[in-house]
Amino acid sequence: MRDERRNGDDRVKENELTGRRVLIMTAVEAEREAVLRGLGGDARFDARLAGVGPAGAAARTAAALAAEDYALVVSAGIGGGFSGVAPVGTVAIADRVVAADLGAETGEGGFASVDELGFGSSVLEADERLASALADALRAAGRAAALGPVLTVTTATGSQGTADALARRTPGAVAEAMEGYGVAVAASERQTPFLEIRGISNAIGPRDRSAWRIGDALEALTAAITVLKEVVHP
Numbered sequence: 001m002r003d004e005r006r007n008g009d010d011r012v013k014e015n016e017l018t019g020r021r022v023l024i025m026t027a028v029e030a031e032r033e034a035v036l037r038g039l040g041g042d043a044r045f046d047a048r049l050a051g052v053g054p055a056g057a058a059a060r061t062a063a064a065l066a067a068e069d070y071a072l073v074v075s076a077g078i079g080g081g082f083s084g085v086a087p088v089g090t091v092a093i094a095d096r097v098v099a100a101d102l103g104a105e106t107g108e109g110g111f112a113s114v115d116e117l118g119f120g121s122s123v124l125e126a127d128e129r130l131a132s133a134l135a136d137a138l139r140a141a142g143r144a145a146a147l148g149p150v151l152t153v154t155t156a157t158g159s160q161g162t163a164d165a166l167a168r169r170t171p172g173a174v175a176e177a178m179e180g181y182g183v184a185v186a187a188s189e190r191q192t193p194f195l196e197i198r199g200i201s202n203a204i205g206p207r208d209r210s211a212w213r214i215g216d217a218l219e220a221l222t223a224a225i226t227v228l229k230e231v232v233h234p
């Protein structure tokens with residue numbers, strides 16, 4: 001190990017991933033199955049159910065991390081994409097996760113985050129090196145990938161007004177989903193690196209469930225997991 005550490009930072013990080021498994025948390029079984037298709041039976045990864053929403057996701061991720069020492073934790077699934085940034089069928093990768101509706105309303109249309117209220121942080125960083133390596137590898141494989149903040153919301157956005165407010169509050173946000181921040185909180189409690197990966201099923205805005213392209217999003221998720229395998233274990 002000492003000799004390998006002399007070979008540069010990337011080599012060190014690569015070695016830190018060897019020997020321990022990667023935990024992938026999805027909200028629902030259809031997403032877990034899409035992940036399993038991408039993994040193709042690779043036993044170095046463990047795909048588990050988190051349930052829908054950040055609270056259940058945090059609790060189930062914490063339980064998994066208490067039972068096994070994983071090298072990396074990934075929140076994966078489908079998600080909504082911000083228009084013009086992450087279209088349906090593409091992949092969104094978090095450089096950070098933001099608990100976008102954790103805070104207080106301050107009058108008509110106003111919002112103060114927990115950070116502004118002095119109650120902690122609504123932002124958790126993803127593993128920078130792995131997130132960019134995954135985005136680069138997906139693009140090299142011909143897949144559109146948006147790298148940027150991924151919002152965690154407890155109510156899926158259903159109006160243009162809310163979509164605009166969320167985009168204003170987090171400049172550069174690429175997508176929203178409902179579990180990432182919860183999974184990231186559990187990972188950060190154990191100082192374990194974290195990633196969030198979303199296949200985009202719908203545009204964030206006025207609710208139109210009939211326009212969701214779940215099959216395309218699950219297919220994009222499977223492709224992203226196939227590429228993740230190569231990025232984590234080259």
Ligand SMILES: O=C(O)c1cccc(C(=O)CC[C@H]2O[C@@H](n3cnc4c(=O)[nH]cnc43)[C@H](O)[C@@H]2O)c1
Nearest residue numbers: 027030031052078079080156157176177178179214
């Ligand atoms: O109905 C199905 O076949 C089906 C298959 C896979 C997944 C689903 C879900 O509804 C998963 C819920 C899950 O999706 C995330 N999500 C997707 N779009 C959004 C959005 O626009 N805003 C917030 N969350 C979104 C979220 O993480 C949910 O947990 C259905």
